[in-house]
Amino acid sequence: MKNKYLHIITIGCQMNIYDSEQMAIRLKASGYKSVPFPEDAGLIIVNTCAIREKAEQKVFSLLGRLARLKKKKPELIIGVAGCVAQQEGRALLKRAPCLDLVFGTHAVSRLPAMIERIERQGGRMVETGMPDQKKLLEPDIQYDQNPNISKFVTIMQGCENFCTYCVVPYVRGREVSRKPESIIREIKKLLEFGVREVTLLGQNVNSYGNKEGFSSFPELLSSINQLKGLQRIRFTTSHPKDLSDDLINCFANLDKLCNHIHLPVQSGSNRILRRMHRKYTRENYLKKIDKLRKVCPDIAISTDLIAGFPGESESDFEDTLELMKQVEYDSIFAFKYSDRPNATAAGFNDKISDNEKLARLQRLLKLQEYFSGRKNSALTGSIQTVLVEGLSKKQDSGVQPDPNNNVQWTGRTATNKIVNFFHADDREFAGLSIADRIYAGKLVDVKIEKILLHSLQGQECRFKGGGTGYVA
Ligand code: 5AD
Numbered sequence: 001m002k003n004k005y006l007h008i009i010t011i012g013c014q015m016n017i018y019d020s021e022q023m024a025i026r027l028k029a030s031g032y033k034s035v036p037f038p039e040d041a042g043l044i045i046v047n048t049c050a051i052r053e054k055a056e057q058k059v060f061s062l063l064g065r066l067a068r069l070k071k072k073k074p075e076l077i078i079g080v081a082g083c084v085a086q087q088e089g090r091a092l093l094k095r096a097p098c099l100d101l102v103f104g105t106h107a108v109s110r111l112p113a114m115i116e117r118i119e120r121q122g123g124r125m126v127e128t129g130m131p132d133q134k135k136l137l138e139p140d141i142q143y144d145q146n147p148n149i150s151k152f153v154t155i156m157q158g159c160e161n162f163c164t165y166c167v168v169p170y171v172r173g174r175e176v177s178r179k180p181e182s183i184i185r186e187i188k189k190l191l192e193f194g195v196r197e198v199t200l201l202g203q204n205v206n207s208y209g210n211k212e213g214f215s216s217f218p219e220l221l222s223s224i225n226q227l228k229g230l231q232r233i234r235f236t237t238s239h240p241k242d243l244s245d246d247l248i249n250c251f252a253n254l255d256k257l258c259n260h261i262h263l264p265v266q267s268g269s270n271r272i273l274r275r276m277h278r279k280y281t282r283e284n285y286l287k288k289i290d291k292l293r294k295v296c297p298d299i300a301i302s303t304d305l306i307a308g309f310p311g312e313s314e315s316d317f318e319d320t321l322e323l324m325k326q327v328e329y330d331s332i333f334a335f336k337y338s339d340r341p342n343a344t345a346a347g348f349n350d351k352i353s354d355n356e357k358l359a360r361l362q363r364l365l366k367l368q369e370y371f372s373g374r375k376n377s378a379l380t381g382s383i384q385t386v387l388v389e390g391l392s393k394k395q396d397s398g399v400q401p402d403p404n405n406n407v408q409w410t411g412r413t414a415t416n417k418i419v420n421f422f423h424a425d426d427r428e429f430a431g432l433s434i435a436d437r438i439y440a441g442k443l444v445d446v447k448i449e450k451i452l453l454h455s456l457q458g459q460e461c462r463f464k465g466g467g468t469g470y471v472a
């Protein structure tokens with residue numbers, strides 16, 4: 001009998017996580033059950049990322065390992081999905097002889113039919129066309145009985161900003177938005193399954209619906225904000241050039257919208273921003289940061305930065321450090337520039353040496369360490385509202401983080417900081433197995449006691465008489 005076990009390996013962004021989930025749901029209907037180890041699977045799919053050179057290298061080293069597995073198990077079907085599949089197409093079959101299937105970012109809905117054909121008649125397939133851009137945005141809304149408390153919801157696909165370093169417009173296609181009704185339907189379904197937080201995804205959610213003439217992004221947010229049972233809304237990513245006053249005002253007016261924004265700046269130098277084709281200046285960016293802080297004083301702000309873009313001088317780079325000092329980000333994602341196929345900057349001839357890119361990257365990270373440390377330390381002793389997601393990573397992997405045997409839970413603040421904490425009174429759960437302690441999905445107040453590099457630690461607190469007087 002055919003081995004109907006599936007293992008999906010996801011590399012890359014949240015959109016890939018969402019797509020992988022869609023693949024698993026669709027293949028479940030063809031009898032495939034997900035398993036945690038590739039060794040047990042009859043079908044392995046690698047969902048790939050092409051955004052930076054490093055992510056792409058990871059795909060090829062992974063395929064090397066899977067080829068060895070296939071040698072031992074020739075009936076194993078291996079497919080590559082996502083951005084590298086879209087970019088390389090047929091060439092991948094040549095480069096990785098272990099592959100049976102290469103399918104791009106617009107072929108997820110056709111996956112079961114492709115697998116069925118390979119099972120029936122063997123052979124190798126490539127599917128990287130972008131025919132039904134609108135249709136692909138209709139997800140299959142069936143979820144597991146125990147989904148996570150927090151889920152991603154893709155609201156649009158593609159990008160047409162053509163930043164000169166970026167491969168996305170070439171591998172994800174033109175911008176297409178999902179209909180608001182379809183998004184609301186999906187979120188309502190998620191709520192029925194116990195989801196309490198959604199993160200709306202798109203390459204640039206700020207331009208949601210612009211092309212189609214649907215409701216604007218602030219209007220969409222406002223309809224989602226009215227859904228009963230939903231506790232928190234997040235979104236990513238926002239292009240600074242399209243961050244409107246209406247959207248900024250949502251942070252003051254919509255109670256479920258978390259006070260966190262990811263606003264990638266990429267560089268603090270106007271000359272480099274121009275060469276990146278970002279269409280904003282350092283000055284407009286800073287103005288928008290001021291407006292955000294005016295309407296929502298405790299908003300957390302994170303960003304993406306590229307170190308060593310072609311032609312970046314020491315003085316351009318210092319402009320970036322200076323901007324970081326002005327904004328004082330809560331966190332940053334910083335990357336060494338790498339050439340991407342088709343992207344305009346790959347053809348620029350004033351490239352920065354790898355050593356210099358690495359040195360600049362380290363300078364960015366070091367400066368941020370100071371700001372993150374300072375911001376997090378200021379939270380010591382404060383009480384933060386946390387949406388409980390489940391057991392902490394340590395607890396879940398069998399490590400006992402507490403000498404008194406208290407169970408450690410994890411969740412996030414509205415500002416997107418991870419908090420690991422102990423329940424106010426574990427005796428409430430006496431006699432119940434950890435799995436039976438229904439706690440995930442609750443909003444709890446946690447007193448922050450310790451600051452770690454990437455997370456906060458604390459203790460849930462209880463308030464006497466409806467919310468005043470800390471007692472734990
Ligand atoms: N080199 C380095 N970083 C890149 N990014 C996108 N393309 C490149 C590239 N060619 C970064 C940008 C973007 C994030 C998702 O990845 O900072 O915001």
Ligand code: SF4
Nearest residue numbers: 159161162163166168
């Ligand atoms: Fe890439 Fe620029 Fe589009 Fe973001 S906005 S996905 S960086 S092209």
